[in-house]
Structures are given as structure tokens and as C-alpha cells.
Amino acid sequence: MFKKPAILLFAAAISLAFATERTEAASTTIDQGLLDKGVIKVDYTPSNQAKAIVRISKDNATFDYALSQGAQYPLQLGNGSYTVLIAEAVSGSKYKVVSQDQIDLQMADETEVFKQSNPIIQWDETTKAVVKAKQLTKSAKTDKEKVKAVYGFVTKTFTYDEAKAKTVAPGYIPNLDKVYKASKGICYDFASTFAAMTRSVGIPTKLVIGKEKNHPDILHAWNEVYLQDQWVVVDTTYDAARVQAGQTPAIFKDAANYKGTKVY
Template sequence: MFKKSILAAIILSFFLMLVPQAIFAAPSIVDQSALSKGIISIHYTSRPDTKVLVRISKENVKYDYTFEEGDQYPLQLGNGTYKVLVGESIGNNKYKVIAQEQIEVKLADEKTVFLQSIPLIDWSETSKAVVKAKKLTVNKKTDMDKLKAIYAYITTNFTYDYKKAQTVADTYIPDLDEVYEASQGICYDFAATFAAMARSEGLPTRLVMGYEANSPETYHAWNQVFLADRNEWVTIDTTYDATRVQGGQATDMFKNADEYQIVKVY
């Protein structure tokens, strides 16, 4: 439950002006050293206060990110051919291309990408939510037990921040340590924290954005988790469930996927 698509709505129009082909003969700024994990990095030094965007596309699907040195960008659309384009702002919503590259992705397991840290789910082993996840799951033997422990923690301890939902910027990305300390946030905060905790425990987890049937006009974020023993992705919505759980209302952890309309998957 937040105002707009976060990174997808950063760029209402991404106009790219082609520059001379010679620039593409320069050394690649696209780092593929972690390609086996389904992620890439960009190494580029821009002018101060200059906006740089990274566009990753496969067939007709495009994902746009605001560039930050050190970020890892996911190739989450399955195996195949991706195009990576890096553009530098020249003003008036126009960008010049500084690099473009085609990448072939052939992962042994396409779910690997949903275990990684990415800009929208920025975590490490020292992240507070991740440290908590390890404590919660230390004696848990199965993926289901781990999942239940993480789900129970968030739905019991996190509350929805209605004020933040009204004031959050379109470019907002959760700082997971801040969210954990506050134990409250918008749906994006809930879903990103849940994803970080679950991924850190080896559970392939998607952060999904789109719409839920009961609130079809409200842009929302939730999760999907792959359960190996069931060989399927299950839908989990900690935001709505936190309100139900804390209100003493019984609710199933797994939701009906048909009641959710997916727009973006990270």
C-alpha cells in the first residue's frame, strides 16, 4: 500500500539519445562476475549531481533503476537474452547512452536470483533483520518452519504507518535497518524486510508489486516464496496479515494468488 510504483514510476518516460558508436568499443562497465547468481553490477563514474539510470530488458519487459555504485541489479526474468543500457541525464527527461550490452543468462536454477541482495532488498549478513532471522530459525529444520517463524515475527511486531503512506516519495527505497528499528512502515517496507529475512535463510523470495483484489486502486507490495517440498511459489502478504493477527483475527499465511495482479517482480 503505497502511492505509486517505486522504481518503475521514477521514469515516466525514458528518452535515450544515441551517441557515436565508438563509445561502445570502450571497456565494458557492466560487471558480469556474479552472473551465475543472476545479478550484474555497473561500474561508472558520473559527473557530480548527474542522474544515471540503468535499464534492464528482456523481450518486451523493462526494469529501470537509479544507478548507485556498488548496487547489484537482478536478471529476474528467467534465462535468455537481456539488454542492459546505461543512460546519463542531459536534462528534460532525456538521457544519452553511455553503455549498452547484451547478456545471455543461463542459470542452472532460475530461482537463484531471488536469494540475492538488490537495490530494493538491500541486505547483508549484518543487517538487523537478517541477524534476527538467524535467531528465529536457529532450531528450525524445514523451510516451512523457517518461513512460519519469519512470518510470525513480522505480522506480530510490525505495524502499518499510515502517515508514511501519505507522504512517502515516489523514489523511496527502504533502509532495512531503519525499518527494523521502527518496526513499522508501508507495504513496501513489510515486503522488503520479509524478503531479506527469507532470502538470508536460503528461501527464494520475490518482492512483488501490483494490486490486491480488495483494494484494486491501491498499488501494493507483497511476497512470493518458493517451497521446494511443494515445488511451487506461494503468496504471502504480511502487510494485511499484520493488521489481522494483531487484531486477533485468524488468517491463513498463504493467499490465493488469483486475488493479486502482478505488475513487477523483484
């Protein structure tokens, strides 16, 4: 069902080589005012409109994001010490580090970061999928009912886009309003849309990239939602095809069949 190159292009887009040159940028500010929500903001203006990235590292994990004014960058690996680098493009995939900071994260609730907008799951209260989520969950009494309402909507109305899987560009990030209007996309689109919808109604939700047991050679994207003090797997991409074929798959999957390599 999935075209391997599509998701690999996304993975490759965040694999960047760094130049040894390093300069300090006095104009760089990391706003830590939202650390209780597990996110930071970065105030930096690249020279000559150069591309720039935010690299966030903790332990052996690294995440790269395109620098965007006003964006929130997640510290999604739990409490502890993070390194935040701001790097500016020099040539090709070479970047120079212009700023580096250490941030100590100590959140009372480590799931709070998975309720926020970030560069991979970009949403606000006007996002069409978010507006729909509020409508769908208006009468829901529990978090589980909210998840089921969003899951039902996505799996009944969204279809997998084979053409997009073959042509998606490197560095692709879903525009959720465009995905919602088209009602179709690749697994990354499904997972990002589902995450924005459930996060917007207060459900901690992860977007996970990795492998699913039945398709071990293909990178895939799915979600995990936090219900009753545990993370449970939801896979709207595979289930959409099943639901639209008249089947009734279990909403919550066996976590043993999924192995994530990146979590957002």
C-alpha cells in the same frame, strides 16, 4: 488501508524518458562474474556527478535502477537474452545512453536470483532484519518453518504507517535498518523486509508489485516464496493488521487474488 499515491510515486519514479543522444563510454564495465546467481554489477563513473541509471530489459519487460557503486542488479525474468543499458541524466527526466550490452543468461537454477540482495531489497549479513532472521530460524528444520518464523515476527511486530503513506517521496527505496528500528512502514517496507529476511536464510523470495482482488484500485506490494517446487503468496502487510487484531489468517494466500505487474 493503503494510500494510493504512496506506491504510485514509486512506480512513477522508474518511468524515464530517454534522449536520442548516445555515446559510448570506454570506462563502462559490466561484471558478469555472478551470472550463476542471476545478478550483474556495473562499473561506471558518471561525468560531473550526474545521475545515472541501469536499465535491464528482456522481452517486453523493463526495469530501471539508480546506478550505485558495488550494487547487484538482478536478471529476474529467467533464462534468455537481456539488454543492459547504462544511461546518464541530461536534464529533467531525459537520459543519454552511454553503454549498451547484451547478456545471455543460462542458469542451472532460476530461483537463485531471488536469494540475492538487489537495489530494491538491499541487505547484507549485518542488516538488523537479517540478523534477526538468523536468530528466528536457528532451530527450523524446513524451509516452511523458516518462512513461518519470519512471517510471525513481521506480522506481530510491524504496523502500517499511515502518515508515511501520505508523505513518501518519489523514488523511495526502503532502508531496511530504519524500517526495522521503526517497526512500521508501507506495504513496500513490509515486503522488502520480509524478502531480505527469508532470502538471507536461503528461501527464494520475490517482491511483487501489483493489485490485490479486494483492493483493485490500489497498487500493492507482497511476496512470493518458493516452497516444495512452487511459488506461494505471502502478504504480511494485510495480515499484520489481522494478526494484531487477534485473528489467525492463513499464511499462504490464493494466488488467483493477486496479479503482479513487477517482480523483484
